[in-house]
Amino acid sequence: xxxxxxxxxxxxxxxxxxxxxxxxxxxxxxxxxxxxxxxxxxxxxxxxxxxxxxxxxxxxxxxxxxxxxxxxxxxxxxxxxxxxxxxxxxxxxxxxxxxxxxxxxxxxxxxxxxxxxxxxxxxxxxxxxxxxxxxxxxxxxxxxxxxxxxxxxxxxxxxxxxxxxxxxxxxxxxxxxxxxxxxxxxxxxxxxxxxxxxxxxxx
Amino acid sequence: xxxxxxxxxxxxxxxxxxxxxxxxxxxxxxxxxxxxxxxxxxxxxxxxxxxxxxxxxxxxxxxxxxxxxxxxxxxxxxxxxxxxxxxxxxxxxxxxxxxxxxxxxxxxxxxxxxxxxxxxxxxxxxxxxxxxxxxxxxxxxxxxxxxxxxxxxxxxxxxxxxxxxxxxxxxxxxxxxxxxxxxxxxxxxxxxxxxxxxxxxxx
DNA sequence: CATAAATGGACAACCATTGTCCGGTTAGCT
DNA sequence: AGCTAACCGGACAATGGTTGTCCATTTATG
Numbered sequence: 001x002x003x004x005x006x007x008x009x010x011x012x013x014x015x016x017x018x019x020x021x022x023x024x025x026x027x028x029x030x031x032x033x034x035x036x037x038x039x040x041x042x043x044x045x046x047x048x049x050x051x052x053x054x055x056x057x058x059x060x061x062x063x064x065x066x067x068x069x070x071x072x073x074x075x076x077x078x079x080x081x082x083x084x085x086x087x088x089x090x091x092x093x094x095x096x097x098x099x100x101x102x103x104x105x106x107x108x109x110x111x112x113x114x115x116x117x118x119x120x121x122x123x124x125x126x127x128x129x130x131x132x133x134x135x136x137x138x139x140x141x142x143x144x145x146x147x148x149x150x151x152x153x154x155x156x157x158x159x160x161x162x163x164x165x166x167x168x169x170x171x172x173x174x175x176x177x178x179x180x181x182x183x184x185x186x187x188x189x190x191x192x193x194x195x196x197x198x199x200x201x202x203x
Numbered sequence: 204x205x206x207x208x209x210x211x212x213x214x215x216x217x218x219x220x221x222x223x224x225x226x227x228x229x230x231x232x233x234x235x236x237x238x239x240x241x242x243x244x245x246x247x248x249x250x251x252x253x254x255x256x257x258x259x260x261x262x263x264x265x266x267x268x269x270x271x272x273x274x275x276x277x278x279x280x281x282x283x284x285x286x287x288x289x290x291x292x293x294x295x296x297x298x299x300x301x302x303x304x305x306x307x308x309x310x311x312x313x314x315x316x317x318x319x320x321x322x323x324x325x326x327x328x329x330x331x332x333x334x335x336x337x338x339x340x341x342x343x344x345x346x347x348x349x350x351x352x353x354x355x356x357x358x359x360x361x362x363x364x365x366x367x368x369x370x371x372x373x374x375x376x377x378x379x380x381x382x383x384x385x386x387x388x389x390x391x392x393x394x395x396x397x398x399x400x401x402x403x404x405x406x
Numbered sequence: 407c408a409t410a411a412a413t414g415g416a417c418a419a420c421c422a423t424t425g426t427c428c429g430g431t432t433a434g435c436t
Numbered sequence: 437a438g439c440t441a442a443c444c445g446g447a448c449a450a451t452g453g454t455t456g457t458c459c460a461t462t463t464a465t466g
Contacts, residue, residue, distance in 0.1 A: 021433060021442060048424065058445030063425060126381050134381040141380075155395075161382060162391050168379040169372035169392055176371040177344075178329050178337040179364060188365050189372055192358075196399030224411060224464060251455065261414030266456060268412095 006082065007075035007129075008032050011066060020065065028065050030055040036076050040115030044073060044124070073121075074129045080118055081133040084108060088140035098153040101144050102194060105167055106187075112171035113186035119171050138164070154197050166193050209285065210278035210332075211235050214269060223268065231268050233258040238279045243318025247276060247327070276324075277332045283321055284336040287311060291343035301356040304347050305397060308370055309390075315374035316389035322374050341367070357400050369396050 011028055013019065020028075034055035038046045048069045052062040066072050087107045094100030112119035126134060138160075145160035170189040174181045182188075214231055217223055223231075237258035241249040251272045255265040269275050290310045297303030315322035329337060341363075348363035373392040377384045385391075 023433065024443060027444085047422075049422095052445095059425080060427080060445055061443080064443070069424070123376055123379055125378070131381065138380055138382065158395070161385075162388075162395070164379050164382070165376055165384060165388055166392055166395060168376050172375045173326055173368055173371050175328070176326055176367050177341055178334065179341065179367070181368060182364075185365075185368055189369055192361070192365070192369060192396060192399035194399070196395035196397070226464065227412060230412085250453080252453095255414090262456080263414050263458080264412075272455070 007078040011072070011075060024065060027055070027057050027061050030057065031062060031066065031072065032076065035072050036079070039073065039076055039117045039121065041117060043117035044121045046073075046117075070127070074127050077118070077121055077126070077130055078133055080111075081122075081130060081137055084111065085133070085137045085140060087111075088137065088144060091144055092140065092147070097144075097148040097151040098198070101148050101154070104144060105170075105190060105194060109167050109171045109186050109190050112168065113174075116171075116174055119168065123168060123172075153199055155199050158197060163197070166197070169193075210281040214275070214278060217268065227268060230258070230260050230264050233260065234265060234269065234275065235279065238275050239282070242276065242279055242320045242324065244320060246320035247324045249276075249320075251275075273330070277330050280321070280324055280329070280333055281336055283314075284325075284333060284340055287314065288336070288340045288343055290314075291340065291347060294347055295343065295350070300347075300351040300354040301401070304351050304357070307347060308373075308393060308397060312370050312374045312389050312393050315371065316377075319374075319377055322371065326371060326375075356402055358402055361400060366400070369400070372396075 011032065012025055019025070031051060035046075035051045038051050038054055042050065048062055049059055051069075051072070052059045055062075088104055091100040091104035094103060112122070141164055142160040145154070145158070145163050148154045149156060149158070167190075170193050171186050173185075214235065215223070215228055222228070234254060238249075238254045241254050241257055245253065251265055252262055254272075254275070255262045258265075291307055294303040294307035297306060315325070344367055345363040348357070348361070348366050351357045352359060352361070370393075373396050374389050376388075
């Protein structure tokens with residue numbers, strides 16, 4: 001009588017609560033994985049057919065166990081948000097507030113930069129389903145920033161919202177003014193941003 | 204025997220080089236203005252019907268003197284790029300390299316932030332037509348940064364590409380993680396970024 | 407006031423999308 | 437092994453939003 005843990009798991013039981021056949025489950029897993037990669041690369045505008053193609057199944061299979069494209073995409077984003085929240089938790093466990101913040105920033109920005117479609121999704125208007133996950137993540141970022149401020153390692157005039165926007169910003173843009181970004185541009189951006197955030201060491 | 208100055212002006216003469224009737228010219232001007240606002244608000248994905256609607260004319264009028272939607276959008280972007288290049292020129296005229304850079308940064312980021320669709324367009328793959336304008340703008344930014352570095356007012360390890368990306372970044376994101384950005388978030392972002400770019404004053 | 411030019415919006419043509427259906431295949435139980 | 441319910445793939449219908457055309461009506465201008 002175990003409850004499904006995640007939005008993705010929820011796709012693996014049918015309406016009567018029975019477990020589907022093995023091949024069906026396998027295909028759902030493939031579809032979820034394909035959706036995640038597709039969202040990362042193409043963005044949330046990806047089509048159901050494209051996801052099915054990447055998963056190596058037909059659209060019929062897609063719609064057999066997945067209520068709609070929207071549900072699948074939300075499940076994927078839900079999973080990603082959960083992962084990011086986990087990164088924040090790890091950062092909060094770091095005894096050094098500045099180091100923790102930097103670690104989180106690097107992982108978060110990297111995730112967003114490497115799967116730009118996910119960044120795009122988190123930037124746009126998110127569906128209601130994700131409200132709770134988003135709130136949890138915001139709250140964690142708030143704590144990370146507050147902790148750093150209390151320790152006096154970041155500028156006092158910076159809010160957690162500023163940090164959220166700056167990190168999202170550092171991850172954006174795989175090109176600008178016609179020039180393609182280096183694969184590690186996000187690292188260079190982040191270095192500058194973190195330097196700007198840090199409390200001036202000498203006064 | 205005057206040559207048309209800009210891509211927009213070029214829309215005002217017909218194939219035989221004659222000047223169209225006054226009402227026709229007025230409508231083209233309205234369409235261009237509407238297109239600019241529409242691109243700023245909606246993005247480059249805006250439809251011809253939407254632009255016509257905003258201009259207060261029918262689609263027939265749209266297509267009478269405008270070869271295609273694409274041409275109009277490119278003309279608008281061409282105009283915007285020209286304006287930005289002009290801002291850069293003003294900044295280069297500033298005797299103080301740091302102040303010039305900051306002035307340009309503020310105007311550029313503001314322009315991109317307030318018309319986010321234009322930022323989106325400049326971030327995506329730009330049409331070949333704009334290559335020259337883009338190159339000119341890049342070159343100017345390069346000079347701005349080089350001048351600042353020579354004067355020792357910005358970090359030595361920062362390239363003009365870094366600056367281009369960081370400014371684009373500061374302007375992005377009217378929301379993230381479900382929170383809508385304040386109208387002036389770009390100012391807060393830019394402050395941090397410029398602080399990060401500035402050469403450390405104390406050693 | 408004559409007439410060539412311009413207008414606007416219904417319309418056709420097109421394309422990409424989501425989601426359904428069904429003849430053929432297969433997993434998994436007995 | 438064999439049976440059957442479950443599953444599979446992809447052709448297909450339905451939809452919606454797009455660009456661009458056409459023509460009966462209106463309007464600018466010599």
